[in-house]
Amino acid sequence: MKATYQFLSLKEANAPMMAEIEEAANRVIRSGWYINGENVKEFENEFAQYNQVKYAIAVSNGYDALKLILRAYIELGCMAPGDEVIVPTNTYIASALAVSDNGLVPVFAEPDAETMNLDIAKIEQYVSDKTKAIMPVHLYGTPCWNKALKEMAENRNLKIIEDNAQAIGAQAAVAGINGTTITGSLGHASGISFYPTKNLGALGDAGAVTANDEELANAVRNLANYGADYRYHNIYCGHNCRMDEMQAAILRVKLKYIDDENVRRAGIAKIYDNEIHNPWVIKPQIFKHCKQVWYQYVLRVKNREAFRKYMYEKGIETDVLYPTPLHKQPCYSHNKDSRLPFSELLANEIVSLPISINIGQDDAKYISNIINQYNV
Ligand SMILES: *Cc1c(COP(=O)(O)O)cnc(C)c1O
Secondary structure, three states, X not given: OOOXXXXXXXXXXXXXXXXXXXXXXXXXXXXXXXXXXXXXXXXHHHHHHHOOXXXXXXXOOHHHHHHHHHXXXXXXXXXXXXXXXXXXXXXXXXXXXXXXXXXXXXXEEOEOOOOOOEOXXXXXXXOOOOEEEEOOEOHHHOOOOOHHHHHHHHHHOOEEEEEOOOOOOOEEEOOOOOOEEEXXXXXXXXXXXXXXXXXXXXXXXXXXXEEOOHHHHHHHHHHHEOOEEEOOEEOOOOOEOEOEHHXXXXXXXXXXXXXXXXXXXXHHHHHHHHHOXXXXXXXXXXXOOOEOOOOOEEEEEOOHHHHHHHHHHOOEOOEOOOOOOHHHXXXXXXXXXXXXXXXXXXXXXXXXXXXXXXXOHHHHHHHHHHHHOOOO
């Protein structure tokens, strides 16, 4: 038993590869080439291959990745400011800000009780004449995908923009395809984050766009580099959203280990699933038809604040992702009268258990045992 079970220690998470990371970083420092060099190019190739897509564009962070996709679709004439994008209300704010920052309107939708992801069966009710896209977020590392989503998008000519920030390496079942298919290759385009806490985390900010559509990929690449299609020739009023060589070099090291890390996380999730038995606690579902990567292991508990205090007193840190549904955020206060009751209930019950590398299998058993003794 440890004195404290930290929710996340980035120091410990990076420790096993630190020598390799330092070597890669040192090579960049000594190279004299810091932006748009060999490492970014190679990382893009390696990441596109990992993610089973034709194109990966390395960018500054996950938020910019999503923003650039939507901006590219605007530039390509697929949508225009004022159009609507369906976004789950129970996600990180970046998913929705990427929409509103482009002058598009996020339409907030309820999650489903089993997956915690967008309730696909209910999506139709959010669709209007102005709807141009849906943004499934693979929340906590569980794929948000099914046949109904794909068919509805096809029938209504909607773009599917995956927010893959939490689900690198996850796999979904896809109708008509044997086996499973990796998230980030399912929709028309996908944004990913390499924020340090993510399963594949940089040592700073970084992100990527993945897509199979060449026109979209080119538009994103140009927009991320001041809108230039070649040097000093700007076809868009673009941005500077580049990933730097240092982060690309570090990510190339860490990409080699992401599948092992996802397997390790699944192992801890399985222990929690086997060991936690408490009538006041609802465990997340482990699905057979897809592969989850457990960015978070999220319980639902009665009297959450008391639960967190109880856990804290036992030395176990927990976290809440996310305490406020987006339709209730002050910046989206024009939605303040809207009711998405299930998301509001969930926001009061969810709590994440530690699942990072500092939690070993015995730790997970110990934590489960402590949870089993919790009484409302
Ligand atoms: C982390 C995250 C983002 C944003 O990524 P950044 O790299 O921090 O900009 C977007 N969406 C979701 C669901 C996230 O978890």
